[in-house]
Amino acid sequence: MKIMTCPFNGPRPVSEFFYWGEIRPMPDPATCSDESWADYIFNRNGAPGVKQEWWCHIASNTWFIAERNTEKDLVLRTYLFEEEL
């Protein structure tokens, strides 16, 4: 069983979570080029590596960020968005 640690509720089986994708900074649509906007909208980076991703603990609706090595399938750390502000 894979375990994900919710920053609020502690370690839980990964079946209690859903994944919402890699965190990607949005370019300013008013000033960026069409190419960079299209890249943001349509393209995703599938290369393995350390990524920061949105995850949610379904039972408590807790949204948080997981720093995950997708090459080695390791969760390096999890934290609330506010903790990094």
Added chain:
Amino acid sequence: MKFPSPLSPIHDALLTGAAVWNSADSLPPSVSQFDASDPQKAALLGVADHSHLPRAGVKGPGATGWLAELGLSLPSRSNSWLPFPDGGLIGRLGNTEYLIEGNAARVAQIMQTPRAPGVYPVLRQDAVFALCGSRVNELLLQTCNVDFRCLVADPTQLLLTSMAGVSVLVLVAGNKIHPVYRLWCDGTYGLYLWETLTGIAEELGGGGIGLDALP
């Protein structure tokens, strides 16, 4: 007749011929006894329906201050709960979300008092079940990934987890020798969870019980 809370989400499933109903205190009816074997089932593995109790929910950045102004004692940390001295409980489900249950006058006060800025109502139409008995952990092994016995060590703790695929809120009542686990889930999942839990309970020698049989 207008009840302070709606009928149990599993009301129709409880309409068995032998059930004894309790409809006192202007609350929606609840099953006080399913049949004469309730005590035996409760000793092994009983599942009871607590959904008839009135409840209210509030959330938002102003919720803590607003509830304190109403004179309520609030749990100091997230994922914990406190009983009220005159019955009922208040649970803190996150930094700024609360569940209040059990005392009709208090629930009515919370629902009728004008809310302060930053206080938002949360519709609570939960199905609420109680689990008890010596084989309750065998049921948990089949339906849940969290060992609820950790609640017995810290009875003020609330757990938010998943049970048979349904998100549930769990706390422990009763005592250390005869713990009673109370579960809240979305009412629309109530019938599924009730049938799943009572089905497993029947395989283990227990089943659905009335509230009078709870320890």
